Amino acid sequence: MPSPYPRLFILLLPVMILFGAFFLIPMVQLALAGASGPQGLAAYASILTTPRHTQSMIATLLLAVSVTATALIVSTIAGLFLARHRFPGRSVLLALLTFPLAFPGVVVGFLIILLAGRQGVVGDVSRMLTGEKLVFAYSLAGLFVGYLYFSIPRVILTIMAAAEKLDGALLEAARSLGASTWQVTRDIILPALRPGLIASGAICFATAMGAFGTAFALATNIDVLPMTIYTEFTLNANVAGAASLSLVLGLVTWIALFIARSLSGATTAAAA
Numbered sequence: 001m002p003s004p005y006p007r008l009f010i011l012l013l014p015v016m017i018l019f020g021a022f023f024l025i026p027m028v029q030l031a032l033a034g035a036s037g038p039q040g041l042a043a044y045a046s047i048l049t050t051p052r053h054t055q056s057m058i059a060t061l062l063l064a065v066s067v068t069a070t071a072l073i074v075s076t077i078a079g080l081f082l083a084r085h086r087f088p089g090r091s092v093l094l095a096l097l098t099f100p101l102a103f104p105g106v107v108v109g110f111l112i113i114l115l116a117g118r119q120g121v122v123g124d125v126s127r128m129l130t131g132e133k134l135v136f137a138y139s140l141a142g143l144f145v146g147y148l149y150f151s152i153p154r155v156i157l158t159i160m161a162a163a164e165k166l167d168g169a170l171l172e173a174a175r176s177l178g179a180s181t182w183q184v185t186r187d188i189i190l191p192a193l194r195p196g197l198i199a200s201g202a203i204c205f206a207t208a209m210g211a212f213g214t215a216f217a218l219a220t221n222i223d224v225l226p227m228t229i230y231t232e233f234t235l236n237a238n239v240a241g242a243a244s245l246s247l248v249l250g251l252v253t254w255i256a257l258f259i260a261r262s263l264s265g266a267t268t269a270a271a272a
Contacts, residue, residue, distance in 0.1 A: 030243050037240025044244045053228060053245065060225040061252075063140060063147070064208035071151040071204050072197060078152075079159030080189070098153040105150075105213020112146045112218060113137045138218055146214040151207065155200040162196035163189075202260030206253045225249050 035041050047053045082094065100108065116122040116137040126134035136142050166189065174184045190197075212226040219227050225245065233242035 027247075030247060034240055034244035034247055036243075037238070039240070043240050044248065046241060046244060047248050052223070056223050056225045056228040057248075057252075059140065059223060060209060060249075063144060063224060064205050067144060067147045067151055067208045068201050068205045070148055071155045072201050074148075075152050075155035075200070076159050076193065076197065079156045080163050082156070083160045083163035097156055100150045101153050103150065105146075105211055105215075106217045108146045108150055109214040109217025111149070112142050112214070116142055116145070138222070140222060140224075142218050143215055143222055143224070146218065147208045147211060150214075151204045154207075155204060158196045158200035159193060162193050166192050198260050198263050202257050205256050209253050209256075210249060 034043055037043050039046070042049075047057050078097070082090065103111075114120055116135060118133075118135055118137075120135070120137060123133040123135050126132060136145075170188055171184060174188055179187070210226060212230070215222055215224055215227050216230070226249070229242045229245045229249070232238040232245065
């Protein structure tokens with residue numbers, strides 16, 4: 001009987017070539033570049049030893065966690081409602097909620113400027129109401145709104161897909177036995193949605209950690225890690241510093257995705 005290994009190798013060869021050319025080789029080059037500066041391997045510790053890099057990492061982590069938590073809460077409520085109710089205009093509402101997926105980060109940043117910039121709608125309304133113009137587009141608050149804007153559609157789609165698989169008979173049985181709405185949600189709905197929540201939360205966190213376009217469009221008083229990497233590379237010509245920070249950012253994101261896969265198994269792995 002002929003060995004299956006030669007055929008398996010031929011089938012895997014295109015994947016191996018693509019993996020090597022577009023991931024393995026660039027990552028090795030990035031790692032070598034990170035250690036090529038005057039500091040050597042110590043450049044990888046700059047995230048802890050350089051105050052600006054440390055502050056940038058902390059701000060990025062806090063932003064990603066807050067965006068993820070808010071997106072999960074808002075999207076779970078909206079996703080459950082949309083999955084369990086049919087009403088006129090539902091398809092149009094779904095289309096509007098998922099429309100931000102079509103926008104690149106720079107466009108989202110521009111929309112935030114139009115909303116809460118110096119000439120934005122929020123500033124005009126706040127000036128009429130209080131006499132002072134409220135401007136938050138060029139800060140972490142503006143970046144939070146921008147990231148939340150394109151994170152909610154991703155989470156809603158995942159939650160709706162999971163919610164539509166819920167067994168209605170279980171919900172009716174729980175209610176008939178006297179379970180309150182909170183008990184039904186805690187004991188039946190949330191456990192059923194757990195894989196979807198973890199998967200969408202991990203993707204949301206990873207996207208918020210590495211998103212650059214929106215931060216670039218709003219970058220006035222914003223110092224998140226993608227912008228720090230950009231300024232180190234372009235303004236300071238610090239290739240080693242930018243490369244080391246890039247690997248640290250990638251490692252943190254990978255750890256988050258790995259934990260998500262471990263917590264919910266194959267379902268999250270497939271979704272992520």
